[in-house]
Amino acid sequence: MADNGTGDEPPIQSWAGHQPASQSVCPRHPDREAYVRCQRCGRPACPECQRPAPVGIQCVDCVREAARTSRQGRTVLGGRSTDGRPAVTYTLIGICVIVFLIQWVSPQITDEFAFRPLQGWVEPWRFVTAMFLHSPRSLVHIGFNMYALYILGSYLEPLLGRARFLALYLVSGIGGQVGVLLLAGSPTVNGLVTGQDGAWVTPVVGASGAIFGLFGALIVLNRHLNRSVAGIYGIVLINAAIGFIVPGIAWQAHLGGFVTGLAGAGLIVLARRRSLPALAWTGLAALLVVVAGIAFAKYLSVPDTIRELTAFSVR
Numbered sequence: 545m546a547d548n549g550t551g552d553e554p555p556i557q558s559w560a561g562h563q564p565a566s567q568s569v570c571p572r573h574p575d576r577e578a579y580v581r582c583q584r585c586g587r588p589a590c591p592e593c594q595r596p597a598p599v600g601i602q603c604v605d606c607v608r609e610a611a612r613t614s615r616q617g618r619t620v621l622g623g624r625s626t627d628g629r630p631a632v633t634y635t636l637i638g639i640c641v642i643v644f645l646i647q648w649v650s651p652q653i654t655d656e657f658a659f660r661p662l663q664g665w666v667e668p669w670r671f672v673t674a675m676f677l678h679s680p681r682s683l684v685h686i687g688f689n690m691y692a693l694y695i696l697g698s699y700l701e702p703l704l705g706r707a708r709f710l711a712l713y714l715v716s717g718i719g720g721q722v723g724v725l726l727l728a729g730s731p732t733v734n735g736l737v738t739g740q741d742g743a744w745v746t747p748v749v750g751a752s753g754a755i756f757g758l759f760g761a762l763i764v765l766n767r768h769l770n771r772s773v774a775g776i777y778g779i780v781l782i783n784a785a786i787g788f789i790v791p792g793i794a795w796q797a798h799l800g801g802f803v804t805g806l807a808g809a810g811l812i813v814l815a816r817r818r819s820l821p822a823l824a825w826t827g828l829a830a831l832l833v834v835v836a837g838i839a840f841a842k843y844l845s846v847p848d849t850i851r852e853l854t855a856f857s858v859r
Contacts, residue, residue: 572604582606583771632706633697636713637690640676640751647680654680658747659721661728662736662850665843675717677749689751696758703765708812711828712761713754715835716805720753722839723800731850753797756783757805764809768816807831 570578570590578588582603589603596602647653659674678686701709728743735741759780766773780802787795811827 584769586770628702630697630701632710633701637693643676644678644686651680658749660745660747661725662744671718671721674721674749675751675754692755700758712808715808715832716757716801717754719804719835720797720801722835724748724794724796725839725842727796733849748794753801756798756801760802760805761809764806768813
């Protein structure tokens with residue numbers, strides 16, 4: 545009978561101290577050739593020792609280790625373990641769908657909560673609310689984003705833990721709006737009147753900034769766990785190219801979210817390597833402060849007349 549990863553057979557001894565004669569020999573069954581390697585530890589695994597994983601396969605020893613870590617109440621990256629259901633992901637999708645229906649019925653909601661660089665100075669909540677809005681007449685926009693969120697969240701949320709996944713998602717979404725702000729240029733009153741500085745008044749909506757942050761986090765975390773990332777690069781490049789090919793897509797938000805997600809995941813990995821779970825929260829909080837500070841510095845670089853005009857128009 546095949547071992548299902550929960551039997552009494554003892555795990556193999558340290559890979560470093562028990563090197564088989566052939567690198568393609570299964571360490572648990574030395575008489576068998578193994579042509580597939582575990583995505584977590586890199587050891588060869590014969591068909592009997594393979595267990596399916598979200599990306600590739602894992603060996604039975606790594607499955608046991610993950611189960612043991614889960615029983616101790618922590619994920620493999622040090623976060624609080626879950627029951628495997630991406631509850632936060634489902635909640636985020638539900639919120640976006642409900643908001644989309646509200647936008648459909650009341651289109652003015654989009655204008656009131658979308659992010660515009662010109663309004664972010666006096667209405668900073670738009671940095672957050674915009675990530676829950678979508679183009680009110682485009683099922684493709686929300687459909688594509690929610691599908692991507694479902695795929696990424698189903699993998700990353702159990703890996704990170706619910707709280708850290710949500711924090712990374714929100715910080716990445718804010719980072720996406722900051723990317724739009726930074727790349728909007730330096731406005732002038734004349735440019736706003738003539739439309740030359742249209743990027744400062746163009747509304748931006750969508751969860752894609754946060755989703756690109758999850759893409760960035762996926763790359764960092766999979767590399768840390770020695771899991772395959774080759775296919776992820778292709779998906780990111782294709783989605784990035786769409787932002788330049790299809791009109792009306794804010795590629796600036798994609799870039800800002802992606803960079804923020806890379807940084808956030810890097811801080812989580814650092815906390816894991818130092819065995820200090822609390823450091824991940826400190827790092828994410830510091831990242832949020834840095835992102836907010838960058839936005840604040842950008843607004844301070846804008847002429848006073850622009851900020852005064854913005855405050856007056858909001859009143």
